[in-house]
Amino acid sequence: MRADARRNRQRLLEVAEEVFAEHGAGASTEAIARAAGVGIGTVFRHFPTKEELLRAVFAEHLRKFTEEVESLTRAADPGAEFFAFCRRFLDSAQRKKALTEALADAGIEVDGESRPAKEQFRQAMDELVVRAQRAGALRPDIDGTDVLALLVGAAKAAEQFGKRGLEVIIDGLRCDECGTRPGPSAS
Amino acid sequence: MRADARRNRQRLLEVAEEVFAEHGAGASTEAIARAAGVGIGTVFRHFPTKEELLRAVFAEHLRKFTEEVESLTRAADPGAEFFAFCRRFLDSAQRKKALTEALADAGIEVDGESRPAKEQFRQAMDELVVRAQRAGALRPDIDGTDVLALLVGAAKAAEQFGKRGLEVIIDGLRCDECGTRPGPSAS
Amino acid sequence: MRADARRNRQRLLEVAEEVFAEHGAGASTEAIARAAGVGIGTVFRHFPTKEELLRAVFAEHLRKFTEEVESLTRAADPGAEFFAFCRRFLDSAQRKKALTEALADAGIEVDGESRPAKEQFRQAMDELVVRAQRAGALRPDIDGTDVLALLVGAAKAAEQFGKRGLEVIIDGLRCDECGTRPGPSAS
Amino acid sequence: MRADARRNRQRLLEVAEEVFAEHGAGASTEAIARAAGVGIGTVFRHFPTKEELLRAVFAEHLRKFTEEVESLTRAADPGAEFFAFCRRFLDSAQRKKALTEALADAGIEVDGESRPAKEQFRQAMDELVVRAQRAGALRPDIDGTDVLALLVGAAKAAEQFGKRGLEVIIDGLRCDECGTRPGPSAS
DNA sequence: TATGAATGAGTCTTCATTCAT
DNA sequence: CATGAATGAAGACTCATTCAT
Numbered sequence A, B, C, D: 001m002r003a004d005a006r007r008n009r010q011r012l013l014e015v016a017e018e019v020f021a022e023h024g025a026g027a028s029t030e031a032i033a034r035a036a037g038v039g040i041g042t043v044f045r046h047f048p049t050k051e052e053l054l055r056a057v058f059a060e061h062l063r064k065f066t067e068e069v070e071s072l073t074r075a076a077d078p079g080a081e082f083f084a085f086c087r088r089f090l091d092s093a094q095r096k097k098a099l100t101e102a103l104a105d106a107g108i109e110v111d112g113e114s115r116p117a118k119e120q121f122r123q124a125m126d127e128l129v130v131r132a133q134r135a136g137a138l139r140p141d142i143d144g145t146d147v148l149a150l151l152v153g154a155a156k157a158a159e160q161f162g163k164r165g166l167e168v169i170i171d172g173l174r175c176d177e178c179g180t181r182p183g184p185s186a187s
Numbered sequence E: 001t002a003t004g005a006a007t008g009a010g011t012c013t014t015c016a017t018t019c020a021t
Numbered sequence F: 001c002a003t004g005a006a007t008g009a010a011g012a013c014t015c016a017t018t019c020a021t
Helices: A001-022 A029-036 A042-044 A050-072 A080-092 A097-107 A115-133 A144-161 A166-173 B002-023 B028-036 B040-046 B050-072 B079-094 B097-107 B115-136 B144-161 B164-173 C003-023 C030-035 C040-046 C052-072 C078-094 C096-106 C114-134 C145-160 C164-173 D003-021 D029-036 D039-048 D050-072 D078-094 D097-107 D114-134 D144-161 D164-174
Strands: none
Touching: A001 A029, A001 A042, A001 A050, A029 A042, A029 A050, A050 A080, A050 A115, A080 A115, A080 A144, A080 A166, A080 B002, A080 D097, A115 A144, A144 A166, A144 B144, A144 B164, A166 B144, A166 B164, B002 B028, B002 B040, B002 B050, B028 B040, B050 B079, B050 B115, B079 B097, B079 B115, B079 B144, B079 B164, B115 B144, B144 B164, B144 C114, C003 C030, C003 C040, C003 C052, C030 C040, C052 C078, C052 C114, C078 C114, C078 C164, C114 C145, C145 C164, C145 D114, C164 D144, C164 D164, D003 D029, D003 D039, D003 D050, D029 D039, D029 D050, D050 D078, D050 D114, D078 D114, D078 D144, D078 D164, D114 D144, D144 D164
């Protein structure tokens, strides 16, 4: 029986991610239940509040995202991989405005449960950044949080203006002229 | 009597800007009426639809913003002035998330009335950018729209992460090494 | 000054008749003010309540209608004139559903002011009927009120089904076979 | 659970018929909810729009009415039964002004769902009329739609003037003197 | 007196949440 | 556990009526 429940919960999370991504956080709980093929009561059994559902969806999103970032730290060319990651981020952000905005909130809300997840996520980002910096591809005066901020901002900008802004940001991040730039040389 | 009405309308716009900026576009019309100290009927008399109210608030915001940008094109040092403007933008965007997001939409919705206002705004931005580029302070391969995109993105990022991201963007925008950078040298 | 007022009042009555006839009694007072080219305050100065406006419009309608009916009692051929009147009634009722329905209420509401008007109207109808009856064209067991009822009903029916129903009613009203019909011979 | 819902829906229909009949279609949805002893949300769950509620009430009314008419076509004396039906119609129309008016619209609105119901209703009326005509009790130059029109009109008239008008109409419908009347002898 | 801005009760409708089945 | 019917607070919008100008 609990297998059913777990399967339902998972399905709900996936469907909700889909629906929220498409219609924003304003999507009705009923719409999600319908899309998941369950009764609305089931949604509220698993997530007693719409906010909790949103939180859970975001947590799942964060989890998958963290996983991806972590996997990148095993890349051969950290510099190239870093910038490829940036571009990939924008692509995926297209269809997930709401979630990307939620991702932006990763810096703020410090309530219990998702704390560790956020911490892990930040560590992964930092690791990614540090490796690229060590490879001399990335300016040394920023950290993972800064990069996330810039990417979220770039995604926001891309919503309306296309992705040209990202290239400026990337140029600002590069360290091609590390030696000549006045920026600090220590992390 | 029309003086009263105009005063009320103006007051409503200001209050609505305040309220929307604080609580987002989801703020209830009633809340705005309350904040303005008028009955709800008055709000709807001036703005027959919530959307029209939002539009009007945004139009006012855009107008003031355009004015500011235009005033900058008379600055002595276009380069310095440009970067100062960027920083000022972020400061003012703090208290106006919703409006800044609406500003982002300036690129999209092309419905009748606000069209000219947007066009004027874009021209002002372009002028600002071109002058900074002529002064050799700004990379030549971008235009006013790109800058707006980046600033909106930076503001979005700053909501959660502070303003450090802006510096990266600014570094990406600079043209200290115009000659050495691989970017195109023509506008 | 009072000339202005009187002219305004008259104009309002006419316009209101028009508007109520077209959009029903649900038409907004503001719409009437607009159509009359006056401020809404003026409407309420002349008719302190929407209901009073409706009443006044109806009273005017009734007055004109009574006039017409009275003029008919001077006709040469009372029978022919009577049936012509019936047909004319339907034609004019087309564009004035709401008023015709209001006319139906002439039988009911017995509040002060319009009492005499209704009485006068009923007398005119009775006179019209009696003359047709004396001419042997109309069955003798009905009175003006009955005829009004039938015409109002026919008008209602005609809204949806066309005017064929009227002919049946007319056949029922005729007295071609007065002698043979079992109906009572006294009024 | 669906049993409950069905019961509620049925109850709502009945109550709504009552309320609309008494206060007209302008009666507030809230009033109906109150009268039915349910929350307003329940009304909107069953009938997502006030218009849909009105439609449903009318459809139910039409259904019952059609049933009654159909049952009459099995009567022994079609002529007597026909006129009895006319009189009964008026009686029932008393308490259902709004619905009777809606019935009048049966001739007009031709939107999807209620189409078949209206068709069935009209057939039943035609059958009723034809049988009375075959029995020599009804003039042959009219059909079911005409009769409905006349009855609706008579009901409207009766609202204000009582039922005497109906007798005139009935006299117009009779065929006692079919041979002598100038009306056409073919259907 | 005319005006039209202001008012707010009332209307339809949505949606998160609860609970009987 | 799942279901979906019931709930009612809240939101956008309308309109008769009042009143300052």
